Amino acid sequence: xxVGIQVKxxxxxxxxxxxxxxxxxxxxxxxxxxxxxxxxxxxxTFIRCLNRxxxxxxxxxxxxxxxxxxxxxxxxxxxxxxxRRVGMVFxxxxxxxxxxxxxxxxxGLKLNGFRNRKQLDDTVETALQASALWEEVKDDLHKxxxxxxxxxxxQRLCIARALAVQPEVLLMDEPCSALDPISTGKIExxxxxxxxxxxxxxxxxxxxxxARVAEFTGFFLLGKMVEFDKTEKIFTNPSDKxxxxxxxxxxx
Amino acid sequence: MNGPRPVLEPKSARQSVANSSxxxxxxxxxWMDTGFRLxxxxxxxxxxxxxxxxxxxLITRSALSxxxxxxxxxxxxxxxxxxxxxxxxxxxxxTIVSSILALLIAIPLSVGVAVFITEMCPKWLxxxxxxxxxxxxxxxxxxxxxxxxxxxxPLLRTDVExxxxxxxxxxxxxxxxxxxxxxxxxxxxxxIMIIPIISSxxxxxxxxVPQNQxxxxxxxxxxxxxxxxxxxxxxxxxxxxxxxxxGLGRALGETMAVTMVIGNRPEIAKSLxxxxxxxxSVLANEFSEATGDLYLSALIEIGLxxxxxxxxxxxxxxxxxWSVTRGQPARSHV
Amino acid sequence: MSExxxxxxxxRSAPPQVSVWRRFVNHLMTGVAVLTVLIVLVPLVAIFGYxxxxxxxxxxxxxLTQTPxxxxxxxxxxxxAIVGSMFILAIGxxxxxxxxxxxxxxxxxxxRNRFGDAIRFISDVLNGVPSIVIGIVAYGVxxxxxxxxxxxxxxxxxxxxxxxxxxxxxxxxxxxxPQAIREAAYGLGIPRxxxxxxxxxxxxxxxxxxxxxxxFARVAGETAPLLFTAFGNQFWNLRLDQPTAALPLQIFTYAxxxxxxxxxxxxxxxxxxxxxxxxxxxxxxIAVSRGTLAGAR
Numbered sequence: 001x002x003v004g005i006q007v008k009x010x011x012x013x014x015x016x017x018x019x020x021x022x023x024x025x026x027x028x029x030x031x032x033x034x035x036x037x038x039x040x041x042x043x044x045t046f047i048r049c050l051n052r053x054x055x056x057x058x059x060x061x062x063x064x065x066x067x068x069x070x071x072x073x074x075x076x077x078x079x080x081x082x083x084r085r086v087g088m089v090f091x092x093x094x095x096x097x098x099x100x101x102x103x104x105x106x107x108g109l110k111l112n113g114f115r116n117r118k119q120l121d122d123t124v125e126t127a128l129q130a131s132a133l134w135e136e137v138k139d140d141l142h143k144x145x146x147x148x149x150x151x152x153x154x155q156r157l158c159i160a161r162a163l164a165v166q167p168e169v170l171l172m173d174e175p176c177s178a179l180d181p182i183s184t185g186k187i188e189x190x191x192x193x194x195x196x197x198x199x200x201x202x203x204x205x206x207x208x209x210x211a212r213v214a215e216f217t218g219f220f221l222l223g224k225m226v227e228f229d230k231t232e233k234i235f236t237n238p239s240d241k242x243x244x245x246x247x248x249x250x251x252x
Numbered sequence: 253m254n255g256p257r258p259v260l261e262p263k264s265a266r267q268s269v270a271n272s273s274x275x276x277x278x279x280x281x282x283w284m285d286t287g288f289r290l291x292x293x294x295x296x297x298x299x300x301x302x303x304x305x306x307x308x309x310l311i312t313r314s315a316l317s318x319x320x321x322x323x324x325x326x327x328x329x330x331x332x333x334x335x336x337x338x339x340x341x342x343x344x345x346x347t348i349v350s351s352i353l354a355l356l357i358a359i360p361l362s363v364g365v366a367v368f369i370t371e372m373c374p375k376w377l378x379x380x381x382x383x384x385x386x387x388x389x390x391x392x393x394x395x396x397x398x399x400x401x402x403x404x405x406p407l408l409r410t411d412v413e414x415x416x417x418x419x420x421x422x423x424x425x426x427x428x429x430x431x432x433x434x435x436x437x438x439x440x441x442x443x444i445m446i447i448p449i450i451s452s453x454x455x456x457x458x459x460x461v462p463q464n465q466x467x468x469x470x471x472x473x474x475x476x477x478x479x480x481x482x483x484x485x486x487x488x489x490x491x492x493x494x495x496x497x498x499g500l501g502r503a504l505g506e507t508m509a510v511t512m513v514i515g516n517r518p519e520i521a522k523s524l525x526x527x528x529x530x531x532x533s534v535l536a537n538e539f540s541e542a543t544g545d546l547y548l549s550a551l552i553e554i555g556l557x558x559x560x561x562x563x564x565x566x567x568x569x570x571x572x573x574w575s576v577t578r579g580q581p582a583r584s585h586v
Numbered sequence: 587m588s589e590x591x592x593x594x595x596x597x598r599s600a601p602p603q604v605s606v607w608r609r610f611v612n613h614l615m616t617g618v619a620v621l622t623v624l625i626v627l628v629p630l631v632a633i634f635g636y637x638x639x640x641x642x643x644x645x646x647x648x649x650l651t652q653t654p655x656x657x658x659x660x661x662x663x664x665x666x667a668i669v670g671s672m673f674i675l676a677i678g679x680x681x682x683x684x685x686x687x688x689x690x691x692x693x694x695x696x697x698r699n700r701f702g703d704a705i706r707f708i709s710d711v712l713n714g715v716p717s718i719v720i721g722i723v724a725y726g727v728x729x730x731x732x733x734x735x736x737x738x739x740x741x742x743x744x745x746x747x748x749x750x751x752x753x754x755x756x757x758x759x760x761x762x763x764p765q766a767i768r769e770a771a772y773g774l775g776i777p778r779x780x781x782x783x784x785x786x787x788x789x790x791x792x793x794x795x796x797x798x799x800x801x802f803a804r805v806a807g808e809t810a811p812l813l814f815t816a817f818g819n820q821f822w823n824l825r826l827d828q829p830t831a832a833l834p835l836q837i838f839t840y841a842x843x844x845x846x847x848x849x850x851x852x853x854x855x856x857x858x859x860x861x862x863x864x865x866x867x868x869x870x871x872i873a874v875s876r877g878t879l880a881g882a883r
Contacts, residue, residue, distance in 0.1 A: 056772060058698070078282055084775030094766040098789050108774035111784050158770070165774055288779030289696055295688025296697065296705050299753060302746050303708050306715065309726040364622025372619055381623065388630050390863065392807025394834045395856045398841045399633050402640075402849070444629045451626075475604060475612035498714075505716025507810040508834075512842060532810070535718050539725075540814040555722045559715060566714035570707075 002199030003069030010064035032200040034210035037220035087162035093154035095146030104146040108165035131160040152183025314553035338550035342518040346528035351503040353439030366454035389448035397512035405432035438514040446499040457491030494572030507532040641857030667836035677741025682748030690756025709750035721811035737830035740816030755797025809834035
């Protein structure tokens with residue numbers, strides 16, 4: 001089961017430039033929350049603050065609080081421990097090129113010391129099934145390299161890899177923007193199913209996608225969160241004029 | 253939107269307990285992270301350590317000679333181990349002359365090869381030609397020396413030097429008996445050895461010149477050679493000079509091949525036919541036989557001088573090449 | 587240019603001509619360039635040709651398995667030198683390769699700062715230090731302390747030469763690994779040290795190995811740093827604390843000797859050396875390309 005995410009007074013900087021201003025947000029467990037907004041509005045920065053990937057950039061800084069269910073992301077948890085509970089799928093599929101499909105999916109477990117062969121086999125199969133890739137690759141698990149798949153398959157592989165670690169939350173940073181429409185559709189279906197077990201936060205440029213997969217949507221603009229509400233309300237009757245302008249395509 | 257497909261149940265009973273990630277108990281290995289970083293830092297410090305070691309050893313062990321002779325060491329031309337009198341001028345002279353001679357021969361050849369490969373060569377020939385010039389760089393110095401003794405030197409002795417003496421003997425540079433062994437042989441074999449470096453850097457630097465520079469000149473109606481001269485070579489000048497200086501650095505320190513053909517006589521002579529001696533050669537020949545602390549110290553002082561000169565020359569060359577290729581030293585030039 | 591005006595004044599329909607002189611110069615320079623290529627290829631062909639011609643006939647089983655005979659006696663071989671070289675190279679690699687790769691990892695993963703820049707610059711500069719100077723340093727550090735020549739001293743000298751080279755090539759290969767790969771590893775909760783070794787380094791493996799092999803091939807042929815460290819030996823020696831024979835040293839000693847018999851063997855030794863060097867590099871290149879083409883394991 002997934003956990004809820006509580007964000008309080010989150011501010012983030014790249015060196016001297018501030019990228020996020022005082023974000024407050026609650027994302028419900030086992031639901032999908034979409035983050036939309038024009039380029040450069042901070043939504044990617046925000047999602048990277050959730051699993052502390054923002055810190056890996058030199059001179060980057062974060063202030064504020066991020067709480068997952070019962071644990072605080074910034075106090076008392078190391079980034080490494082956090083990231084085992086909060087998984088991430090990136091914009092461009094990035095399977096490990098020198099590893100087979102099996103090794104890719106198992107990497108999160110194997111490289112953290114988890115060695116039991118039988119359990120690895122089971123976990124890999126479960127994860128690949130959960131990401132709807134099992135049928136397509138089950139005969140080539142050890143023979144094909146992760147990089148030898150199509151774009152859509154690679155992204156599903158990355159999802160399986162993230163799921164194998166059994167996180168409680170899955171962060172997705174524009175997961176479909178590098179994919180063709182059919183692959184995109186498959187992944188959206190996936191998100192629909194994954195909601196039952198995980199909490200999903202998805203950054204997307206595609207408003208229709210947000211409308212399709214997410215119950216809640218947050219609209220970001222210039223580093224601030226302008227509006228956050230049920231997806232239906234955001235898209236049919238937004239409270240803020242700026243949200244309305246964005247939705248109707250007046251900018252961004 | 254289709255209805256959701258049923259999520260297949262996990263196989264093992266252990267994993268059916270939702271939410272218990274198998275990694276929840278695993279440590280985060282923070283001390284391993286720090287330990288690893290320190291270990292890698294230690295390796296990087298080894299590089300500093302090497303530099304420090306070189307400087308320390310050379311300075312402390314040459315101190316004796318430095319105190320005995322002072323700076324005059326490099327201007328005295330009397331190298332006399334028997335009487336413990338040491339003047340290193342013949343070696344300095346030999347090093348400089350052999351290197352300059354090598355550059356004079358190597359520069360036009362290297363630049364010519366580089367220009368041909370980058371600007372004139374048909375595509376199918378580029379790969380093999382580049383490969384062959386790089387192959388020259390892989391040949392060990394002692395093998396160059398071996399070939400030089402038994403093939404180059406006889407050639408110089410019987411054909412080249414008499415011809416030079418006949419035609420250019422009036423300059424004084426080609427006088428005296430044509431032994432074959434001597435400064436000319438050393439300069440020639442050095443030239444062959446540094447051609448790959450100069451050529452390879454020149455090639456890199458030429459290939460970095462943007463295509464629009466070439467097209468711009470061609471569009472004005474230039475011939476291919478004019479395009480090369482105005483649009484390419486002029487732009488790459490700094491880098492080519494850097495490559496030349498790098499070649500110089502290599503020539504200054506080259507030991508084995510030179511030792512085998514230069515004649516190993518600590519004398520200063522005008523003629524290129526005469527035998528000579530370089531700083532690296534005297535080290536190779538006399539170091540292991542040096543009896544006496546002052547003798548050894550004098551040799552090490554020569555080593556220190558060689559070290560400092562090559563450091564300065566190489567640093568200068570790197571800076572010039574970096575200024576053109578913007579800090580991408582790409583391949584390590586052997 | 588004036589000729590263009592003249593000719594276009596004469597016949598407006600004809601395009602301006604490139605002057606005869608300019609065309610001549612163009613062809614001349616092309617010819618000069620071709621000539622330089624030919625001149626440069628001559629020594630290359632000559633060296634390999636002579637190595638084969640003069641060395642091939644002398645390589646026989648005796649040469650490869652026997653030690654040198656006393657001066658004046660025909661026969662004998664360079665077996666001790668070949669094995670000695672391998673011994674010294676092994677010592678040098680044992681010290682130099684891990685330190686070099688470690689330094690390269692530091693430069694690429696932790697050294698994107700001023701300190702890293704300093705190390706980078708020093709590495710590049712160290713690569714240009716004459717190998718005979720390195721020999722002097724190894725002499726001071728090892729030989730004078732042990733009070734004798736040794737394979738250890740020789741290996742130490744070679745290690746000093748390998749470290750800066752391997753550090754730079756390793757760094758460059760690691761930098762080629764896309765940042766996205768590292769991010770994927772961090773995103774999975776893999777600790778940084780593990781990600782660097784098992785993901786980043788693993789992705790760059792073939793390039794790193796090639797870099798190591800090139801450094802290895804370069805020092806395999808070095809004579810100068812061994813002149814007063816390993817020193818050479820007419821007999822077998824596999825102890826760490828005695829003078830040891832090495833192939834390049836043996837070639838040098840024989841080449842400058844006055845004996846024809848030794849000259850003959852010098853050519854044979856040179857051929858063996860070049861074959862070993864080229865062979866080692868080729869073998870690694872093949873093994874590496876096979877490994878990556880076969881896909882993941």
